[in-house]
Amino acid sequence: MTCLHGRHINPIILAGLDGNNWCIGDYMRRGGYSALKKVLSEKIPPEQIVNELKKSALRGRGGAGFPTGLKWSFMPKSFTGEKYLICNSDEGEPGTFKDRDIMRYNPHSVIEGMAIAAYAMGAKTGYNYVHGEVWDCYERMEVALEEARAAGFVGDNILGSDFSFQLYNHHGYGAYICGEETALLDSLEGKKGMPRFKPPFPASYGLYGKPTTVNNTETLACVPWIVLNGGEKFLSMGRPNSGGTKIFSVCGHVNQPGNYEVPLGTPFAKLLELAGGMRGGKKFKACIPGGSSMPVLPAHIMLATDMDYDSIAKAGSMLGSGGVIIMDETVCMVKALLRLSYFYFEESCGQCTPCREGTGWLYRVVNRIEHGQGKQEDLDLLVNVADNIAGRTICALGDAAALPVKSFITHFREEFEHHIESKQCLVPTYA
Amino acid sequence: MNAPMILSPEALAKIDKATTKYPPGQKRSAVMAALTIAQDEKGWLSTETMDFVAQCLGMPPIAVYEVATFYSMYDLQPVGKYKISLCTNLPCALSGANAAADYLKKKLAIDFNETTGDGQFTLKQGECFGACGDAPVLLVNNKRMCSFMTREKLEKLLAELK
Ligand SMILES: Cc1cc2nc3c(=O)[nH]c(=O)nc-3n(C[C@H](O)[C@H](O)[C@H](O)COP(=O)(O)O)c2cc1C
Ligand code: SF4
Ligand code: FES
Numbered sequence: 001m002t003c004l005h006g007r008h009i010n011p012i013i014l015a016g017l018d019g020n021n022w023c024i025g026d027y028m029r030r031g032g033y034s035a036l037k038k039v040l041s042e043k044i045p046p047e048q049i050v051n052e053l054k055k056s057a058l059r060g061r062g063g064a065g066f067p068t069g070l071k072w073s074f075m076p077k078s079f080t081g082e083k084y085l086i087c088n089s090d091e092g093e094p095g096t097f098k099d100r101d102i103m104r105y106n107p108h109s110v111i112e113g114m115a116i117a118a119y120a121m122g123a124k125t126g127y128n129y130v131h132g133e134v135w136d137c138y139e140r141m142e143v144a145l146e147e148a149r150a151a152g153f154v155g156d157n158i159l160g161s162d163f164s165f166q167l168y169n170h171h172g173y174g175a176y177i178c179g180e181e182t183a184l185l186d187s188l189e190g191k192k193g194m195p196r197f198k199p200p201f202p203a204s205y206g207l208y209g210k211p212t213t214v215n216n217t218e219t220l221a222c223v224p225w226i227v228l229n230g231g232e233k234f235l236s237m238g239r240p241n242s243g244g245t246k247i248f249s250v251c252g253h254v255n256q257p258g259n260y261e262v263p264l265g266t267p268f269a270k271l272l273e274l275a276g277g278m279r280g281g282k283k284f285k286a287c288i289p290g291g292s293s294m295p296v297l298p299a300h301i302m303l304a305t306d307m308d309y310d311s312i313a314k315a316g317s318m319l320g321s322g323g324v325i326i327m328d329e330t331v332c333m334v335k336a337l338l339r340l341s342y343f344y345f346e347e348s349c350g351q352c353t354p355c356r357e358g359t360g361w362l363y364r365v366v367n368r369i370e371h372g373q374g375k376q377e378d379l380d381l382l383v384n385v386a387d388n389i390a391g392r393t394i395c396a397l398g399d400a401a402a403l404p405v406k407s408f409i410t411h412f413r414e415e416f417e418h419h420i421e422s423k424q425c426l427v428p429t430y431a
Numbered sequence: 432m433n434a435p436m437i438l439s440p441e442a443l444a445k446i447d448k449a450t451t452k453y454p455p456g457q458k459r460s461a462v463m464a465a466l467t468i469a470q471d472e473k474g475w476l477s478t479e480t481m482d483f484v485a486q487c488l489g490m491p492p493i494a495v496y497e498v499a500t501f502y503s504m505y506d507l508q509p510v511g512k513y514k515i516s517l518c519t520n521l522p523c524a525l526s527g528a529n530a531a532a533d534y535l536k537k538k539l540a541i542d543f544n545e546t547t548g549d550g551q552f553t554l555k556q557g558e559c560f561g562a563c564g565d566a567p568v569l570l571v572n573n574k575r576m577c578s579f580m581t582r583e584k585l586e587k588l589l590a591e592l593k
Contacts, residue, residue: 002564002565082454091561092558092559092560092561093559093561094520094521094522094558094559094563095521095522095559095563096559096561096563097561097562097563097564097565099561100561100562125454127452131560131561132467132502132504132573133504133557133560133561133562133570133573133576134560134561134562134576135573135574135575135576136574136576168452168453170452170460170463170464171463171464171467172463172502173463173466173467173502173503173504173505173573174502174503174504174505174558175501175502175503176558176559187463188460189457189459189460190457190459190460190461190462190463190488190490190494190498191459191494191497191498192497192498192501193501193502208454208457249563249564250564251522251525251526251563251564251566252522252525252526253525253526257526257563257564257565257566258564259564292520292521292522292559323522323563325521325522325525326525327525331525336521339519339520339521339524340520340521343520343521343558343559346558347558
C-alpha cells in the first residue's frame with residue numbers, strides 16, 4: 001500500500017504498480033525480462049555490463065552507498081569455481097521499508113536484476129535473504145521465483161544460452177545484525193549471524209568460502225533498467241556521483257507515510273511535500289534522513305538540503321538506506337535517542353567489547369537522563385563512550401550506535417541539559 | 432536411527448525440500464528453515480524438538496541451540512496460542528506504537544514477555560519489521576503482519592482471535 005500512489009517522480013522500480021500486477025505476465029507486459037533477453041541474445045560481454053554500471057554511478061542502496069560497478073569488478077574473473085551472488089533483503093534498519101514493497105509488488109525486477117548481475121560476475125548460484133518479519137514477502141518471492149523458473153529465466157541454459165543461474169530464497173528469523181553482509185553470510189551457512197573480520201572481503205572469501213558479492217534488493221532492481229537504457233541515462237536522472245532514482249521511505253509525523261521514488265538530488269522540501277507535509281500542521285523539528293543509524297539533523301538544515309549522497313553528507317548526515325524519519329515539535333529528543341540506544345544495545349551481537357559494553361553504557365546513561373537521574377558530566381560521558389566505539393569494532397553496528405548519540409547531543413544539547421537540570425522534559429511527550 | 436518421530440511427515444518433507452536449496456554437504460544452511468517449520472508445528476522449540484532437527488540435518492545439537500537462541504523469533508519457552516509481537520522502535524513509536532502497547536497490556540492484563548492465564552496470548556516487544564510506513568505494526572505468530580493498528584483495529588483483532 002505504501003508505494004501504490006501517483007506521487008513518485010520519474011520512477012523506475014515503482015512505476016505502474018497497482019498491488020496486483022506483480023506476476024510474471026504483468027512484469028513482461030511492462031517490458032520486464034527484456035534486459036536479460038538482450039544480454040543473452042546479443043551475448044553482451046560481462047565487462048561491458050560492469051562498465052555500464054560504473055558509468056551509471058549506481059551506489060549501493062543498502063546503506064553504505066558503495067559504487068556498484070566497482071564492487072562487481074572486485075569479483076575474481078579468472079576464478080573458475082563456484083561464485084555466489086546474494087541479494088540482501090534483510091531490511092530491518094528502523095525507518096526503512098522499501099525492499100518490502102519491491103518484493104511484494106515488483107518481485108521480478110529483483111530476479112531479473114540478479115540474473116544479469118550473476119551473468120556479469122560469473123556467479124552460478126544466488127540467494128535472496130529475506131527479513132523473517134516480512135513473511136508474506138518471502139512467500140511472494142517464492143512464487144515469483146517459480147514463475148521465473150517455469151519461464152526459463154532462472155535455471156539451466158537460460159533462454160537457450162550457455163548461461164545457467166540457480167536462485168533460491170532464504171529467510172531470516174529476527175536478527176537485525178544479519179543485514180550486515182558478513183553476518184548474513186554466516187547466517188546463510190546455518191550459524192549465528194556474527195559479522196566476520198574483514199579482510200578477507202566477501203569478493204575473495206564469502207559464502208562457503210567462495211567469492212561472493214552482496215547487494216541490496218533496490219540496487220539489484222535498478223540493474224535491468226540500466227542495461228536497457230544505458231548507464232549515461234541513469235546517471236543523468238540523478239546527480240553526478242549519485243546516479244538514478246532512489247526510493248525514500250518516509251515515516252513518522254507526516255500525513256502520508258510511504259515510499260517515494262524520486263531522482264537523487266530532489267530537494268528534501270519536495271519529498272516532504274510528496275509525503276503530504278507535516279501531520280496535523282505541527283512544526284517540523286528534526287529528521288534522520290538515512291535510517292536510524294545515521295546522524296539526526298534539525299529541520300532548518302534538512303529543509304536546505306537535497307536528497308543525494310553528497311548533499312546529505314555535506315549537511316552532516318548520510319543518505320544510508322533512504323529511511324527518512326520525520327519528527328515534529330512534540331518529540332522529546334532524549335526519549336527518541338533512548339529508544340534507538342535500546343535498539344542497538346539489544347541487537348549488538350556481542351563479539352567486540354567496545355560495542356557490547358559501549359551500547360549498554362549508552363543505553364543506561366541516556367536512560368538515567370530521561371528519568372531525571374542524569375548528571376552534568378553525563379553528556380561528556382556519552383560522547384566519550386560513543387567515540388570509543390566508533391571505528392573500533394568488527395562491523396558498522398558500533399558506528400551505527402555511536403553516530404545518533406553524538407548528533408542528538410550536538411543538535412539538541414539544550415534538551416539533554418534541561419532533563420539533567422530540571423529533571424523534566426522540555427517538550428510534551430508524544431503518544 | 433530409531434529416534435521417535437517428533438515432527439509430522441509433512442514437516443519432514445518440507446525440511447527435506449528446504450535442504451535442496453543448498454549445495455551438497457551444506458545441509459545445515461537449512462537450519463533456520465527447519466526450526467521455523469518445527470516451531471510452526473509445535474508452537475515452540477523444546478530441547479527435544481531441537482535435537483530432532485539436529486538429527487535431521489546431521490548437525491551437533493549444540494549448533495542448533497546456538498542458532499535457535501540467536502534469532503529472536505524462535506521461542507524456546509512455550510508461548511500462548513497467539514504470540515503478538517508489537518514493534519515499538521522509534522519510527523513506530525512516532526505513530527502510535529506506545530498507545531497500542533498500553534492498550535494491549537491493559538486489555539490482556541499482561542506485560543511484555545508475559546502470557547495470559549488462559550494461555551491464549553503472549554505479548555512481545557519487537558524491533559523494526561521493515562514496515563514502518565504502516566505503523567503501528569504487529570505480528571501474530573511471527574507470520575501474519577497487521578498494519579495500522581489503531582485502537583479499533585486492535586479491538587477487532589483481539590475479538591477475532593479470542
Ligand atoms: C548493522 C548493519 C545492518 C545492515 N542492514 C542492511 C540491510 O538490512 N539491508 C542491506 O541491504 N544492507 C544492510 N547493511 C549493509 C550491508 O552490510 C551491505 O553493505 C549491503 O547489503 C551491500 O549492498 P549494496 O552495496 O547494494 O548497498 C547493514 C549493515 C550493517 C552494519
Ligand atoms: S560491532 Fe557490535 S554488532 Fe558488530 S560485530 Fe562487533 S559486537 Fe557485533
Ligand atoms: S520501526 Fe516499527 S516496523 Fe520499522
